[in-house]
Amino acid sequence: MSIKIKNILSISIGILILFILILFSNISFYNSKRENVETLLTSTNQLIKSNFENFFENTSESLTFFANDANVKGALSKTDEENAWMLKIFDNIVKNHTNILNAYIGLEDKRFYIKPDQKMPDGYDPTIRPWYINSLKNKGTVQISEPYEDASSKQILISLSLDVTDQSGNFIGVIAFDLRMDKLAKALTEYKKFNSQYSYLLNERGITLLHADRTKIGGDISDNDLFKKATEPMGFIEYEYEGDKKIVFYEKSDVKDWIYYTVVDSKEVMQDPTSSLIINLSITVITTIAIIVFILFTSNKFITKPLHILSEKISKFGKGDLNTVFDYKTKDEIGKISNVLEEMKSNLTKIVSTILESGEQTNKSAEDLSALAVEFSTTSQELAEKVSSIRDGASNVSANVEEVSSGVEEVASSATLISQAAQELNDSASKSELSANEGSKTIDKIKEIIKEAVSESKNTEKNVNKLSSNAENVGSIVETINSITEQTNLLALNAAIEAARAGEAGKGFAVVADEIRKLAEESRKATEKIGDILNDIKNGTIDVDNSTKNVVNVIENISTSMIDLSSKFEIIQTSVEEMNSGIQNLTASSQEQSASAEEMSSAMVNVTKLIEEISDQITEASEGINNQSDGSNNVSASAQELSALSEQLLEQIKFFKL
Structure with a gap:
């Protein structure tokens, strides 16, 4: 459905809704206005009713008051001259009450007194008038007559009448007031709100008592629906009169049966x-x-046509043509959409260009990474071979250390023999004076022992030198391992950098590179431990060498002393004290040598343990290097997969036309 048809439908629906709203608005206005009219008629009618009932009530009270006046009560028994005071009262009533037209009394003897003065017809008999007959029938209450024709003026009047009694309570006549119809009719229009509005008053028999149209006063409408429908205390009636529709509000009187x-x-x-x-x-x-x-x-000019053009451009843009130009520059919503699309196109062009460059760079990096992984695998194999050589060298070191340990044990044994010989020499010195022959033999034995000690000491010195040389060789190997480890760590760092450049596709390779770096770090730490151990071995061999030299010097001194002892054996008796002192020194030195030999033996045991630990660590390093080799193979596979993904991405980017 086109936008034009949608606009027409929207407007049509809006018109339909507007029609319905106008219809309901008119109906609501009609009902509201009717309610206002009914309220206005109700209030007007109630005001008229209230005023008229107050008027009739006040007038009735006045009539009752004057009916009880002594001048009125004695009128029947008085002459016309005597009734002058009563006439003055009637005259004052008419003058002071504008709504009262006439005040009068009809006596039982047919006399008739009225104010203002009027000429009555000949033979006028008040006792046969409607007002007189009505009060005579209804004594004790004020009677309101139906409209009748006045005998004197021939006007239609309404009278209020009341029977009069004398002081003894005997009926003497009827007093009455004629009401001014013009004044009462005017009161009906006092609250008029509309030009066509009028009010009227009916009695209980449907006789019109008051009407704005005086010609209708006295009319009988008891057969009219207007009278028949007034069955409730109040209400509204709609009817037609002479072709016009009328709205009527009626209300019945609370005092009389008037409407x-x-x-x-x-x-x-x-x-x-x-x-x-x-x-x-x-x-x-x-x-x-x-x-x-x-x-x-x-x-059509500002929406449909621009939208059609914009739709065609969006269709081209949706097919990947990034050369589409959205150049609708108005300030309305279509212009804003065009500007947003142009901005989105520019951003998308930048993104596609960036993706294209990144894809090419990623593809190149993947190829470099694959080559690097192959090179790393080769390096790992070479490193494994070197570690294997180091492990073999460590085994040789262990064997040499065992030999040194054996030599140290022999030194310890020789030291023990020296200590024992020194003790025996001490004993022999004590008995030198008694057994020279035995002393000579003992000296010979000592010479032999000294020769053996010198020989063993030299052997020990050679073994220690050999151990020191081997330790230096192991140190060279450890430095080689350190160099390889640093190269491995550097390769792992480069691999991690390349993986970071590869982004999401290089995460797996980054993990492998990190594992390689950790293994290289562990290898470096292991070689550092080996270096520390080798330093300890070197220091130990130096100490052993120094101790051995000291032993050789001591033995040589002993040999010299023994030569002197032998050459001067003749004078042994004279120098026995000096010899005893020398023997004591020899004893102390031999004990020190024995203690040093034991310490060397303990140190050799520790060296053996350390070399075994080095061998174990080298074995672990070999396994780690093998794992590095496997990791490099995984890196190579990941690099190939990354290269394939990069090529796929470049193919997809070709969808866009830059």
């Missing part, structure tokens, strides 16, 4: 909702058609 009516023409107060609706709808239709034409013209 107050207020009438108004419906066409004045209630505008026809149908005609109003037609007018409003006509205006709405004309306005809407003009709006539709304007909207369609404007929509």
Whole structure:
């Protein structure tokens, strides 16, 4: 569905909704206005009712008051001259009460007194008048007559009448007031709100007591529906009179069975909702058609056509043509969409270019990484071979250390013999004076022992020198391992950098490179431990060498002393004390030599253990290097996979036309 049709449908729906709203608005306005009219008629009618009932009540009270006046009560027994005071009262009543037209009394003897003065017809008999007969039948209460024709003026009047009794309570006549119909009719229009509004008053028999139209006073409408429908205390009636629709509010009196009516023409107060609706709808239709034409013209020029052009460009853009230009520069929503699309195109072009460059660089890096992995694998194999050689060298070192340990044990044994010989020499010195022959033999034995000690000491010195040389060789091997480890660590670092450049695809290779770096670090630490151990071995061999030299020197001194002893054996008796002192020194030295030999033996045991640990660590390093070789193979496979993904990405990027 095109935008043009959608706009027409939207406008049509809006018009339909507007029509419905106008219809309901007119109906609501009609009902609201009717309620206002009913409220207004109700309040007006109630005001009229209240005023009239107050008037009749006040007038009735005045009539009752004057009926009880002594001058009135004695009127029957008085002459006309004596009733002058009563006439003055009647005259004052008329003058002071504007609504009262006449005040009068009809006596039982047919006399009639009235104010203002009027000429009555000949033979006028008040006792046969309606007002007189009505009060005579209903004594004790004020009676309101139906409208009747006045005998004197021939006007239609309404009278209030009350029977009069003398001081003894005997009926003497009827006193009455004639009401001014013009004043009462005017009171009916006092609260008029509409031109067609009027009010009237009916009694219980349907006789019109008061009406704005004085010609209708006294009329009988008891057969009219207007009277028959007034069955409730109050209500509304709609009826037609002479072709006009009327709205009537009625309310019955609370005191008498009268009915107050207020009438108004419906066409004045209630505008026809149908005609109003037609007018409003006509205006709405004309306005809407003009709006539709304007909207369609404007929509086609400023919305539909630009949207069609923009739709074609978006279609090209959706097919990957990044050369599409969104150049609609208006400030409306279409212009904003065009600007956003142009900005999105620019950003997408930059992103695609960046992805293309990154893909090519990633592909190249993957190839370099694959070559590096192959090189690393070869290096790992060479490193494994060198570690194997180191392990073999460590085994040789272990064997040499065992030989040194054996020599040290022999030195310890020789030291023990020397110590024993020194003790024996000491004993012999003590007995030198008694057994010279035995001393000579002992000296010979000592010479032989000294020769053996010198020989053993020299052997020990050679073995220690050999051990020191081997330790230096192992140190060279350890330095070689350190160099290889540093190269491995450097290769792992380069591999990690390349993996980081590869991004998500290089994460697996980064893990392998990190493992290689850890193994290289462990190898470096192991070689450092080996170096420390070798330093300890060197220091130990130096100490052993120094001790051996000291032993040789001591033995040579002993040999010289023994030569002197032998050459001067003749004078042994004279120098026995000096010889005893020398023997004691020899004993102390031999004990020190024995202790040193034991310490050397203990040190050799520790060296043997350290070399065994070095051998174990070299074995672990060999296994780690093998693992590095496997990791490099995995890196090579990952690099090949990364290269394939890069090529696939480059193929997908070709969808866009830059």
